[in-house]
Amino acid sequence: MGAGLGETNMPYAPERVVHDADSHIMELPDWIEGYADPGVRERLRPLALGAAGKLAEKAVADASARRDDPARAEEAEAALMKMKGWSGLGAFDPGERSRAMDLLGFESQLVFSTFAANQFLGDDVELAQGGLTAHNRAITEFCADDRRLLPVAMAAWNGPGHTLATVIEALDLGASAILFPSHPGSGISPTHPDYDAVWATLEERQIPFMLHIGGAGRPVKKAFHDNGRPTTDFLGGGENIRSRDYMAIHQVPEQFLSALILDGVLDDHPGLRGGCIEQGALWLPGFLRLLDACQATFSKTEPHVNELSERASDYVHRQLFVTPFVREDVGWLIESCGDDILLFSSDFPHPEGSKDPVRLFEDTMDGVDAVARDRFYEHNFVEMMGAGLR
Numbered sequence: 001m002g003a004g005l006g007e008t009n010m011p012y013a014p015e016r017v018v019h020d021a022d023s024h025i026m027e028l029p030d031w032i033e034g035y036a037d038p039g040v041r042e043r044l045r046p047l048a049l050g051a052a053g054k055l056a057e058k059a060v061a062d063a064s065a066r067r068d069d070p071a072r073a074e075e076a077e078a079a080l081m082k083m084k085g086w087s088g089l090g091a092f093d094p095g096e097r098s099r100a101m102d103l104l105g106f107e108s109q110l111v112f113s114t115f116a117a118n119q120f121l122g123d124d125v126e127l128a129q130g131g132l133t134a135h136n137r138a139i140t141e142f143c144a145d146d147r148r149l150l151p152v153a154m155a156a157w158n159g160p161g162h163t164l165a166t167v168i169e170a171l172d173l174g175a176s177a178i179l180f181p182s183h184p185g186s187g188i189s190p191t192h193p194d195y196d197a198v199w200a201t202l203e204e205r206q207i208p209f210m211l212h213i214g215g216a217g218r219p220v221k222k223a224f225h226d227n228g229r230p231t232t233d234f235l236g237g238g239e240n241i242r243s244r245d246y247m248a249i250h251q252v253p254e255q256f257l258s259a260l261i262l263d264g265v266l267d268d269h270p271g272l273r274g275g276c277i278e279q280g281a282l283w284l285p286g287f288l289r290l291l292d293a294c295q296a297t298f299s300k301t302e303p304h305v306n307e308l309s310e311r312a313s314d315y316v317h318r319q320l321f322v323t324p325f326v327r328e329d330v331g332w333l334i335e336s337c338g339d340d341i342l343l344f345s346s347d348f349p350h351p352e353g354s355k356d357p358v359r360l361f362e363d364t365m366d367g368v369d370a371v372a373r374d375r376f377y378e379h380n381f382v383e384m385m386g387a388g389l390r
Helices: 052-067 070-078 094-104 125-143 160-173 193-205 243-248 251-262 284-298 312-319 330-337 357-362 370-388
Strands: 019-024 108-112 149-154 177-179 209-212 274-277 320-322
Touching: 019 274, 019 370, 052 070, 094 125, 094 149, 108 125, 108 209, 125 149, 125 160, 149 160, 160 177, 160 193, 209 251, 251 274, 251 284, 251 312, 284 312, 284 330, 312 320, 320 370, 330 370
Parallel strands: 019 108, 108 149, 149 177, 177 209, 209 274, 274 320
Antiparallel strands: none
């Protein structure tokens, strides 16, 4: 399934219903400025693309040429899963993205930004709030004309009042999910009672929260990269994901999710749902066991842990969802953790998602029954999204 787009003109994923839990837009340098209020617009930091900026310029030129050249458009469509980054079909053009969705054959797709947060997040709360508003206006408008495109808005842990205001504003704009940093910053914990209104609002509106790679800062201490060897990364540069980063990506999100469970947020809000996106899943089997061991160990000394109404790992099965990386053994994960947690994702149009994510996942699922496969590609996503699925 999924390998014959260029040869058959069939959609990439034609054989089953597939919901995609991770995709991106590739921002252009002026993407959010037009959505920012006066007084914030001029304070936004430039979109830091480095050498990749030339790739963006060429991609814009190529996309413009495709609009008036059917042969070029056909070439881009045939290379749907090969052309990545800004060159990908629909990387920054919403009309092209709808055409890409036709060719992908996905029922829906969560849409995250890629670089924009670097323009406004930081210690300046006024800039952060204005930038979040601009970002959330931009991402919801990008997805507005295609029900299959599900915009993921952003919020920050910059004080309960600010966070709640951002969440309500984003939901009113039509956001399908809210992305939070998995790093709590320097303030109080996201599980503090002062943040309860945030979780209650998401539960009431039936909109899930998201954690995503990049939301925890650098997961590995800088010294580990000063190892006397050339610095290269997944994309061939030096600032993307490196092997040591890969080994630690899940650690801060794991802390965040542990806090939600052990501090009772998921117990207090049983209708709340959340996704841990593009941070792998091989850590899950140990995480589930460790949660239960932790609950048993600390129930005598921490009353709030003892007062949880469920076994700690049951909250994961009931309310949380995780995307494995391509090349992770999904069959083994389902056998080890059950079929009710994992989600398919393509990471389109980022190269990390590979040229054929469906095949790479399928290669690990020998012996997985039809019910579990349907949960992986479809039903778990629908359960997670609630009212966010349009």
